[in-house]
Amino acid sequence: MLSIDHYLALSAVLFAVGVVGVLARRNVMVVLMSILLILNAVNLNLAAFSRLHGTADGQAFAIFVMATAAAEAAVGLGIIVAFFRNRGTVDLEEMDLLKW
Amino acid sequence: MNALVFYFFAGLAVGSAILMVTRRDPLHAAMCMASALLATAGIFLQLGAEFLFIVQIFLLVGAVMALFVFVARSLDFEAGKIRRKTGRRWAVAGILGIIVAGQMWFAIAAGRTSLRLPEMQANIAPQNTEAVGNALFHSLVVPFGITSVLLLVTMIGVTLMWNRRA
Numbered sequence A: 001m002l003s004i005d006h007y008l009a010l011s012a013v014l015f016a017v018g019v020v021g022v023l024a025r026r027n028v029m030v031v032l033m034s035i036l037l038i039l040n041a042v043n044l045n046l047a048a049f050s051r052l053h054g055t056a057d058g059q060a061f062a063i064f065v066m067a068t069a070a071a072e073a074a075v076g077l078g079i080i081v082a083f084f085r086n087r088g089t090v091d092l093e094e095m096d097l098l099k100w
Numbered sequence B: 001m002n003a004l005v006f007y008f009f010a011g012l013a014v015g016s017a018i019l020m021v022t023r024r025d026p027l028h029a030a031m032c033m034a035s036a037l038l039a040t041a042g043i044f045l046q047l048g049a050e051f052l053f054i055v056q057i058f059l060l061v062g063a064v065m066a067l068f069v070f071v072a073r074s075l076d077f078e079a080g081k082i083r084r085k086t087g088r089r090w091a092v093a094g095i096l097g098i099i100v101a102g103q104m105w106f107a108i109a110a111g112r113t114s115l116r117l118p119e120m121q122a123n124i125a126p127q128n129t130e131a132v133g134n135a136l137f138h139s140l141v142v143p144f145g146i147t148s149v150l151l152l153v154t155m156i157g158v159t160l161m162w163n164r165r166a
Helices: A004-024 A028-053 A057-087 B002-022 B026-046 B050-074 B087-114 B128-137 B141-163
Strands: none
Touching: A004 A028, A004 B002, A004 B026, A004 B087, A028 A057, A028 B002, A028 B026, A028 B050, A057 B050, A057 B128, A057 B141, B002 B026, B026 B050, B050 B128, B128 B141
């Protein structure tokens, strides 16, 4: 029988994979996708708790997270395209203009 | 049957996510990410969240991943190919990922005994979309309006960014 723990464990695993992607990859596009994966893991938690408590509020919150994720992807890709036009690369290590 | 559906989609989601993080080509990563998002959509459906299921497919798989593929194809990644070794980065990230997963595992294990969560409800309502709409337009109507402002700001900002001449 499925309980809330199953969904929490799956969400934790997806979150951890997303964290590894953010930390390990140097291609900015894959880092952006990993952030999307982290937000997706949060959505899974919200939907599971919404089912647990029998109300739809968690799912409404997940809609907000999805809207934010879409906005973040659009802005992030815009920054990547602008950066690629200026520097000719998408390597995270090259993004050091603000490094002191 | 329900558990079988869950385990199928959970395995698909975790496998696609790991592939997404490890593939070298950003286009392959985008395809694996789309697969992971579709698997999560399947779990939403299994949870009885039909509205989230269809929004996930339309918005994230249909729009956002299409945008990623479009950018991956329009930029010439070969020009800035990353050649340096990344072994140490992977080691540090792997250790931190295991620590994060372990912390959450501990939190789940501690929570199930101390929080005394109730059993899963059978289902929210036969009309899931109606229930979500009620929540969005009654108790959460102010955040809903703020989200529209966020999307407007995003639209203006991205239009400005993409139009600028190099």
